[in-house]
Amino acid sequence: MQVNPYLFYDGNCEAAFKYYEKVLGARIEALMTWKDAPAGTPLPPGQEAKVMHAKLSIDGEVLMGGDAPPGHFHTPQGFAVSLLVETPADAERRFKALSEGGTVTMPFGATFFSKGFGMCTDQFGIPWMVNCPLED
Incomplete structure (x- = not known):
């Protein structure tokens, strides 16, 4: 079993993961936007260019994330x-x-x-x- 954090962003997941890639020496292994989803996948309005799912490797450890759907983002609290x-x-x-x-x-x-x-x-x-x- 593996446990990995999954972080939700307020529309800036791609920028965050690219920043982590640059400053932490991480590697983006996957970055799928909503427009990349298979035909027929329900698409939140205005989210076409937002990140549905991303996976980042930092020294062999995995961090995942995506942009929260409209109206579902909450400021992170209670963890680091x-x-x-x-x-x-x-x-x-x-x-x-x-x-x-x-x-x-x-x-x-x-x-x-x-x-x-x-x-x-x-x-x-x-x-x-x-x-x-x-x-x-």
């Missing part, structure tokens, strides 16, 4: 996408990239449990935690 990064320098670089144009909730820095940890909400409204854990 967590990145565990091996070196403090790489963790800080990724944190800075994710927080660019967004909001920093907890600045990146050393903590009692981590060589470096920070929390932010990215420019697309997705909450993130970036952590470089202490060695075992």
Whole structure:
């Protein structure tokens, strides 16, 4: 079994996944818009160019998402996408990239449990935690 986060965006899923691809070294494995759906698939009005489903691979881990149908988007709350990064320098670089144009909730820095940890909400409204854990 595999558990993967599925994120809903407010019409900016494609831009978000392209940004993650660029700054996280991720790879978009799938990106299907509503206009790509098979004939006969019910199409929400005005959603033709919006993302029905996308799949992103980040260092072998999978993140999926799509644009919420009209009237169904809710601001994300009660979770964060967590990145565990091996070196403090790489963790800080990724944190800075994710927080660019967004909001920093907890600045990146050393903590009692981590060589470096920070929390932010990215420019697309997705909450993130970036952590470089202490060695075992």
